[in-house]
Amino acid sequence: MVLSGRAEAFEPLVTPYRGPILALAYRLTRDREDAREVAQEAFLKAFRSLGRFDLSRSFRNWLFQIAANEARDRLRRAKRERAAFEAAAREGIAAAPAPEAGRERRETRSGIMRALDALGRREREVFVLRDLQELDIRETARVLGCSSISVRVNLSSARRKIREAIRRDFPHLEEGR
Amino acid sequence: MTCRKLRKLMPLLAGDDLGPRRTRAVRAHVSACPACLRELEELREALSRFKAAAKDESVPDWSEGEWKALMVRAAGGTARDGEKKRAWGGHVLLPRWAAASALGALIGLVVLSVLFRGPGPGPAERPDPPLALADAGRAQDVVSMTMVSQETGLQIVWFFDKNFDYKGEQE
Numbered sequence: 001m002v003l004s005g006r007a008e009a010f011e012p013l014v015t016p017y018r019g020p021i022l023a024l025a026y027r028l029t030r031d032r033e034d035a036r037e038v039a040q041e042a043f044l045k046a047f048r049s050l051g052r053f054d055l056s057r058s059f060r061n062w063l064f065q066i067a068a069n070e071a072r073d074r075l076r077r078a079k080r081e082r083a084a085f086e087a088a089a090r091e092g093i094a095a096a097p098a099p100e101a102g103r104e105r106r107e108t109r110s111g112i113m114r115a116l117d118a119l120g121r122r123e124r125e126v127f128v129l130r131d132l133q134e135l136d137i138r139e140t141a142r143v144l145g146c147s148s149i150s151v152r153v154n155l156s157s158a159r160r161k162i163r164e165a166i167r168r169d170f171p172h173l174e175e176g177r
Numbered sequence: 178m179t180c181r182k183l184r185k186l187m188p189l190l191a192g193d194d195l196g197p198r199r200t201r202a203v204r205a206h207v208s209a210c211p212a213c214l215r216e217l218e219e220l221r222e223a224l225s226r227f228k229a230a231a232k233d234e235s236v237p238d239w240s241e242g243e244w245k246a247l248m249v250r251a252a253g254g255t256a257r258d259g260e261k262k263r264a265w266g267g268h269v270l271l272p273r274w275a276a277a278s279a280l281g282a283l284i285g286l287v288v289l290s291v292l293f294r295g296p297g298p299g300p301a302e303r304p305d306p307p308l309a310l311a312d313a314g315r316a317q318d319v320v321s322m323t324m325v326s327q328e329t330g331l332q333i334v335w336f337f338d339k340n341f342d343y344k345g346e347q348e
Contacts, residue, residue, distance in 0.1 A: 011248045018244060023236040032237045040247055047251040112231045130192070131224065132231050137194055152189055159188035159224060166223050 010047055017060055018043075020133065021067050027128045028071035030113050038074055042067035061135065065143040068125060075121065115165040123158035126151050131159075178206040183213050191220045319344065 021042055026035035046066050053062060116124055122144075129140045130151070137155075141148045183206050189195045190203050207214045239247075320337045336344040 008252070010251060018239055019236075022239060026236050027231075035237055036243075040250075043247060044251055112227070112234045115227070130194075131228055152194060155192070155194060156186075156188040159191065159220075162227060163188070163220055163223055166227060170227075 010050075013059070014043060014046065014063070017063050020060070021063055024064060024067050024128060024133060025071055027113075027116060027132060028068065028125060029074060030116065034071075034074055034078075038067060038070045042070045045070065058139070061139050061143055064129065064133065064135070065145075068129070068143055072121070072125075111170055114169065115162055118161050118165045119158050120154075122146075122150075123154045123161065126154040127158035127162065130155055178202050180206075180210060180213055183207070183210075184216070187213075187217055187220055191217060191224055 018039075022035060022039040025038040025042070026032060029035050029038055042063065046063055049066070053059070116128070119127060125144055126140060129135045129143055130137065135143065137148050137151050140155075141151045144151070183190075183203055186195060186199065186203055190200070193200075195203065207217060318339050320339065320341065322335045322337065323332060324335070325332045332348070334347045336346065338344055
């Protein structure tokens, strides 16, 4: 029904994923406000693109893909903005604090999020999708638009770094206390 | 397989993400190497606890109001898109209808004109020949008759065409 353009059929279709999509966005952006915007935009884009949805695919993974792409775009934009701001600050043009920096400082970061901070962008995407959202390797590769080999390489590296972060910052997790 | 090589594969082995062939080779090594087995179990345990902690972690959630607003926004966006499409469609269709109507009217007019056409204009009528008393070139087409009054001496010339239709007179 929703594929034929009935807007009222969209809500029951996506309601089961409202939590997972927001959680995914939060773990990828590591910021509550950004996560909310990313998730909103992902749902809006999903609705607009429903006509192009391949029925042979998993709807959940399709939503994850849209959200992951949206989060990546947002992080890239934020990075560019930060770089522009820092360049301006170096030249003495701006004296105000960086727009993202303030928000990030205010954010009360959980241990999990601090551990995820240790990962590179691709490693974090792979680790979050495979280990926290529990997609398999092939699904993760499809969501991220990369090869299974790339997923395995990044996953291996991400798990190694997470293990080091646990040893360093969360010994209670390692010892099971 | 050596311990060094196995340690490289251990993060994938811990999540059962190795292919079946490698998994068999790794298991064969681990079953015979207590140090690698212990390391593998520790890694599995640590990752498992990390995942459990992540599940328990407070992640943001939608308030009902937010969620409803988002769904309304999605539906509203669609409605607006639809209106836009209709508006564009109307914009595009209007000239089509206008063109179709104009074409229909034109065809109708042509058909009507064919059906109800009166006799067409005949060959262009020649302008009346200029009256001349003596025109050798038209002598055969024009006949003149001259009347002269015996009392007053007044003279009048009547002109007729070759059918003897009256064409004019000259005093």
